[in-house]
Amino acid sequence: MLFQDLPQELISQVVSNLNKRDILSFLQCHASSYYRSLYDSFWFDLCRLHGIRYCHPDISWKDLFCSDQVSSMCPHLNTNLFTDTRFIREKKQLLWSSFDQRTEVKDHELCLHPSCDFSGESESCTDHYAATKHNLSIKIAPLHTLEIWCNTCVKTIGFDYFASNVKQGLKSESYIMKKLTKKLALVTQETDSQELALSITKGRQEIESGIFRIQFRNSTMHLVEKNWYTAWLAFISGQSTEIPGDLNNESLFLFDGSLNPTLSLGKHFELIGNLTRWYIERVYSISGKIISSNELLEAPEYCKLAHSIRIRQQMNQAARYSAYGSNGRISKVNSRY
Ligand SMILES: [Zn+2]
Ligand SMILES: [Zn+2]
Incomplete structure (x- = not known):
């Protein structure tokens, strides 16, 4: 034959x-x-x-x-998960009600197996996986909030932060991960009860203000558009309950795609750390480009811009020892700038 x-x-x-x-x-x-x-x-x-x-x-x-x-790529991820509205509703309820009950933010995971309602601290999750082989979970943890983790592949799903030119496979994995994460983290007016909507809002404010406080530790900085940043701060500080939409940085770039050298820090843009950037990418989405201070060109027209970022970096370092303390409040940090 x-x-x-x-x-x-x-x-x-x-x-x-x-x-x-x-x-x-x-x-x-x-x-x-x-x-x-x-x-x-x-x-x-x-x-x-x-x-x-x-x-x-x-x-x-x-x-x-x-x-x-x-x-x-992770073969355990599937699109049925986020098209099944009952699945999303149940997981969302479990995720945010368990968040509500915790008094401190410890590593906490929720099993994403469709017929399982297990959630708990990371150690007990390890035992759960050993017993059930349920692959996927979503995390609420100070450094890994709303990451989807596959226990069989032993990796975070769709983590493309370090990939400078994102590969097709990772791009696909990241795309599905973001869709699923968004479904679980966003308030949906039509289906979510008032009580659930409230705990999502409160939970996210707590998570995101935590990320905000520690974002600059040993971190590269990334430029984000000022209006979005202001709306985000209003949300995480509790001044507003409105969750901002996608981060769109278009106004920072010229027609040829290069960064506008006449921008000024505080007026047109603000800075966020690595942790925040990765969180925003997965939970809010970034449409268009985002650039880090390390990617700023050496060209003379960027000199002033780069200088202002360096000064801010030094201020943040100094502030770490005062306002960014363990219970440093956003409103206080915010008013410094
Ligand atoms: Zn997997
Ligand atoms: Zn399970």
Whole structure:
């Protein structure tokens, strides 16, 4: 029996384990597979054989498979989770009511298995996974709030913070993670009870003001648009209950995409730390670009801008020992600037 006479499923099975280069040379000499590969469903089947059934909407299944990233993506994540409204409603209720009951922010996880209502501190979660093999959980922890963790893959899902040029696989994983996180962290007027909406608002204010207080420790700084920042501060300090929308930094950039050198700190933009940036990216979303102070060009026109950031950095360092103390209040910190 020749290889080409094997049923398509078996051929797909073999092909799904090849790397991009070998697949492309295989397709050159196997006509029926070559014709199939002109359709994206061929590539979807290959991804599916790795357990991956999700993809960023801007990427084709072919792009995803050929990025050689499929094997490092989490196969436990699935889009059914966030399209199932009952699942979202129940998990949301569990997540935020358990948050309400805690007196201090300790590492706390909620199991995301559809038929499980387990939640608890991280150590007891480890035992839970050992006993049940339930993979996914969502965290509420000072440094990892609203991260989705896979216990089988042993990794945080969609964590693309360090990737300067985000790979297709990670981009897809990140996309699904953000959708799920948002569903669990946002108030939905139509379905959430008043009581739940209140505990989400209170919970997020507490979490985000905590992140705000510790954000600059040993951290790179990132430039964010002033109006969004002001709205965010109003929300986390409790002056407003309105949760800001996506962070859009468009006003900071010129038509050619470069940072506008005439911006001034405090008037047009403010600074956030790494931790806050990563949190904002996953819970609020950043539309468009975000730039860090390290990425500022050496060009002379950025000299003034870079200087003002350095001064602020030094002020933050000094403030760490006073206003950013363990119970430093946002309103106090805010009024300093
Ligand atoms: Zn996984
Ligand atoms: Zn569970």
